Structure formats: structure tokens, C-alpha cells
Amino acid sequence: GQQLNQSPQSMFIQEGEDVSMNCTSSSIFNTWLWYKQDPGEGPVLLIALYKAGELTSNGRLTAQFGITRKDSFLNISASIPSDVGIYFCAGRWGDDKIIFGKGTRLHILP
Amino acid sequence: DTGVSQNPRHKITKRGQNVTFRCDPISEHNRLYWYRQTLGQGPEFLTYFQNEAQLEKSRLLSDRFSAERPKGSFSTLEIQRTEQGDSAMYLCASSFASAAGELFFGEGSRLTVL
Numbered sequence: 001g002q003q004l005n006q007s008p009q010s011m012f013i014q015e016g017e018d019v020s021m022n023c024t025s026s027s028i029f030n031t032w033l034w035y036k037q038d039p040g041e042g043p044v045l046l047i048a049l050y051k052a053g054e055l056t057s058n059g060r061l062t063a064q065f066g067i068t069r070k071d072s073f074l075n076i077s078a079s080i081p082s083d084v085g086i087y088f089c090a091g092r093w094g095d096d097k098i099i100f101g102k103g104t105r106l107h108i109l110p
Numbered sequence: 111d112t113g114v115s116q117n118p119r120h121k122i123t124k125r126g127q128n129v130t131f132r133c134d135p136i137s138e139h140n141r142l143y144w145y146r147q148t149l150g151q152g153p154e155f156l157t158y159f160q161n162e163a164q165l166e167k168s169r170l171l172s173d174r175f176s177a178e179r180p181k182g183s184f185s186t187l188e189i190q191r192t193e194q195g196d197s198a199m200y201l202c203a204s205s206f207a208s209a210a211g212e213l214f215f216g217e218g219s220r221l222t223v224l
């Protein structure tokens with residue numbers, strides 16, 4: 001079945017640094033999405049991408065839908081403490097099946 | 111608060127007992143999803159509804175799991191004869207069918223099976 005490979009699994013960065021994470025699959029997706037989850041809460045949608053090659057920004061976040069439709073990346077510029085959390089990529093295929101990656105855990109060093 | 115509401119937030123039960131979780135989606139949304147999340151993993155798809163129709167069930171969903179959305183509004187997820195492996199966070203999400211993938215999640219119901 002479809003699987004999403006998310007990397008890196010975790011990141012330790014200094015405040016102010018830029019962050020880059022990505023998600024790949026051997027399968028083609030119609031939509032790529034990026035979510036953030038804080039402890040004890042459900043994931044929150046950050047960015048949705050609907051077309052191959054699409055590049056979308058949301059504040060300091062930028063994400064791209066890969067040309068092959070099999071990958072996506074998320075960049076965070078000038079990280080701040082509230083960026084700490086788990087970032088999940090998700091892909092939609094078929095009618096409306098949506099699967100999630102295992103997440104990238106972002107830690108910001110004091 | 112007009113977000114997705116789930117209850118109970120926490121449930122501790124003994125193995126073999128039945129448990130039921132409830133999800134109240136955003137009222138305008140016609141799609142409702144259930145996911146399961148274990149520690150260190152991403153949300154794992156269980157099932158979803160469009161209005162009251164259950165359109166898809168994961169093959170991972172054993173016969174002990176059943177979900178309903180009787181009037182196309184709230185949904186329940188029941189787990190019969192719970193096992194320790196059922197311990198997880200059960201997440202509900204809703205969306206518009208026209209914006210599939212743009213899921214709005216509740217805070218989850220955490221199940222611990224002793």
C-alpha cells in the first residue's frame with residue numbers, strides 16, 4: 001500500500017535557523033499537505049498543495065508539490081521557539097484516502 | 111467553540127471491556143474521519159464517512175471496531191473486547207468533501223487498556 005517516507009525523523013536547531021524537511025513516496029498523490037502537532041493536541045493544517053510543481057507559502061513556511069507528484073518539502077525560515085513540535089506530511093490519493101508520514105520532530109536548542 | 115470535539119479525552123479500561131468514543135465535527139463539514147495514533151507514529155487511517163455513509167474502512171480495522179454516523183452529524187467509534195494493543199490516541203477529523211485533505215482534527219481520545 002501507499003507509504004510516505006518522511007525525513008529527517010528529528011532535528012535539533014538553534015533559534016533563528018532555517019529548517020528543511022521532506023516527504024517521499026513511490027506512489028503518486030493528488031494532494032500533498034503539511035500538518036503540525038503539538039503535545040496533547042490533534043494535528044493542525046499548515047499548507048495544502050494541489051498541483052504538481054506548486055510552491056505555496058504561509059508566513060515563514062514554504063512548501064512545494066514535487067513535479068513527479070511523489071514528493072514534497074517544507075521549509076521554515078528563521079525558526080522561533082513556537083515552531084517546536086512534530087511536522088507531518090500527508091498525501092491524498094484515489095477518492096479521498098489520506099495517509100500520513102511518521103513525522104519530523106523539531107527541537108530548538110536554547 | 112466550533113471546532114471538532116471529542117470525548118472522553120481519556121479512557122482507561124481493562125482488557126476485554128468495550129469502549130465508545132464520540133466525535134462532534136464542525137457542523138458544516140460533510141466528511142468525518144477516524145484515525146489512530148500511537149507513540150512516535152503518524153495518524154493511521156481507520157475509516158471515513160461522507161454524511162451518514164461509511165465510504166472506506168482500513169483493512170487494519172478488525173471486526174472488533176465499528177463506527178457509525180447515524181444522522182450525518184456526530185460519530186461514534188466503538189471498540190469491543192479491548193486488547194492492550196488497542197491503546198492509542200484516537201483522532202477524529204472533519205472536512206468539506208470539496209476540500210478533501212484539509213482535515214480539522216479534534217484533540218483526540220486517549221485509550222489505555224490495562
